[in-house]
Amino acid sequence: MKILPVENIREADAYTIKHEPISDIDLMERAASECFYWCITNVPHDKKIFVFCGPGNNGGDGLVIARMMVLKGYIVTVLLTGPDDRLSQSCSKNYQRFKEIPGSDLRLIQKGDILPEIQENDVIIDSLLGSGLARPVKDFIADIISHINQSKALVISVDVPSGLFCDETNCGKIKSKIVQADYTLTFAPPKLALFFQENDQYFGDWKLLDIGIMQEFMDSVVVKNFYLDEQDIKKILKKRNKFSHKGAFGHAFLICGSLGKMGAAVMAARASLRSGAGLVTVRVPSKGTSIIQTAVPEAMISIDPHEDYLSEIPDLRAYTSIGAGPGIGTSGQTARTLKLLIQNAGQPLIFDADAINILSENKTWLGFLPKNSIFTPHPKEFERLAGKSNNQFDRNLLQREFSIKYQSYVVLKGAHTVITSPEGICYFNSTGNPGMATGGSGDVLTGIITGLKAQGYSSLESCLIGIYIHGLAGDLALADKGYEALIAGDIIDNLGKAFQSLYGKL
Numbered sequence: 001m002k003i004l005p006v007e008n009i010r011e012a013d014a015y016t017i018k019h020e021p022i023s024d025i026d027l028m029e030r031a032a033s034e035c036f037y038w039c040i041t042n043v044p045h046d047k048k049i050f051v052f053c054g055p056g057n058n059g060g061d062g063l064v065i066a067r068m069m070v071l072k073g074y075i076v077t078v079l080l081t082g083p084d085d086r087l088s089q090s091c092s093k094n095y096q097r098f099k100e101i102p103g104s105d106l107r108l109i110q111k112g113d114i115l116p117e118i119q120e121n122d123v124i125i126d127s128l129l130g131s132g133l134a135r136p137v138k139d140f141i142a143d144i145i146s147h148i149n150q151s152k153a154l155v156i157s158v159d160v161p162s163g164l165f166c167d168e169t170n171c172g173k174i175k176s177k178i179v180q181a182d183y184t185l186t187f188a189p190p191k192l193a194l195f196f197q198e199n200d201q202y203f204g205d206w207k208l209l210d211i212g213i214m215q216e217f218m219d220s221v222v223v224k225n226f227y228l229d230e231q232d233i234k235k236i237l238k239k240r241n242k243f244s245h246k247g248a249f250g251h252a253f254l255i256c257g258s259l260g261k262m263g264a265a266v267m268a269a270r271a272s273l274r275s276g277a278g279l280v281t282v283r284v285p286s287k288g289t290s291i292i293q294t295a296v297p298e299a300m301i302s303i304d305p306h307e308d309y310l311s312e313i314p315d316l317r318a319y320t321s322i323g324a325g326p327g328i329g330t331s332g333q334t335a336r337t338l339k340l341l342i343q344n345a346g347q348p349l350i351f352d353a354d355a356i357n358i359l360s361e362n363k364t365w366l367g368f369l370p371k372n373s374i375f376t377p378h379p380k381e382f383e384r385l386a387g388k389s390n391n392q393f394d395r396n397l398l399q400r401e402f403s404i405k406y407q408s409y410v411v412l413k414g415a416h417t418v419i420t421s422p423e424g425i426c427y428f429n430s431t432g433n434p435g436m437a438t439g440g441s442g443d444v445l446t447g448i449i450t451g452l453k454a455q456g457y458s459s460l461e462s463c464l465i466g467i468y469i470h471g472l473a474g475d476l477a478l479a480d481k482g483y484e485a486l487i488a489g490d491i492i493d494n495l496g497k498a499f500q501s502l503y504g505k506l
Contacts, residue, residue: 058130472501
């Protein structure tokens, strides 16, 4: 699914209005109706509703929602920032429609007016400002936002929390001038701001609502950001031939483990096998041999001569994918081993954990990486690798620049794990949950991506399927284990169900 910048969102609306065709006010009615249906499903009738509306089309959305809720029997007060002769055309029409409802409670509010007292049990619908905001709010609108934030009421924002920019960061020191919503009912296609942690305090729990933007426009518009969904993954999954054999699904090679960290090798190997690799070989220190043979009997072992850490690279010609890093440590000999790997590999490599930490200390090696290699850092590992940034928007730019410079894929792990490609394209994941914030979850992801790459998927396809199926397995595990009890092994145990859920819908 494409993520559109604000200028393209305006174009999408205009294209739909012209080519569907549909009037602006009817498109507003359709969008607001989706919000209304969510509200009547989730907001009890005994709640008092305050709808704050601005003078633009976002305010028009709020007026439509308010009208529909009044007609449904809710107690609704609309507070519209005046004067009423400065409303957008569609907002003005819906202002008149709301006024025509018998007994409607609509108040024009301006600077100097006393804002209503809002109780903890009330509900606020924020429809002050839309996605096109280009400068920080001030004066009376800032006062209203502060009033909303200081209340203890449940807050529902329409499209975006008022005061927040969609394509760049504007939080930081002006927290009080951005609505802090509990829920945001945002209109598809999604906005970039949804996917950064610093905005979570404003969006709250967000719901993506389909308002019928024409697919012809979405197909034609060129963007640099995508939101991965089930359909995207189903398009690239391969179906197995009846007469396939293990050799048809590649040979994954994992360089993992050191003294005290053999669990990382076990999890990566198990995940690689569960992702469909025909064969999996694990390179481990000699003392780790019995651990792998016992915990993962399906895997083969390449035994390093050193007892406690990795010190040599074997012949790599037999392997169709190579992943390195989980639990390997950062000893000097292991670092030299990683350098040998880079020098001798004739294919893209997958780097995780300590492999990334070693590269962070030896950045001149990055220039010798095989093209289309993959990095899977968590935020701190990425910071060591690429440098610090002031906020997540800047970090995203840094991630793109790194991928372009080194012609590699970066899989930055988080709530919306994001992949950047050598072309500077971003893919944000839609699966996963906070229960996956547990030791070993990253080792599992490395195993999955290495297993997929072994089967002949491209680096991009391996990353896309890898992060989606990893998150989906975590979501399936959540249903059984809950957030606190979920561990990395539960993700592996649910990989089969995750694949089945996708293939079963093909």
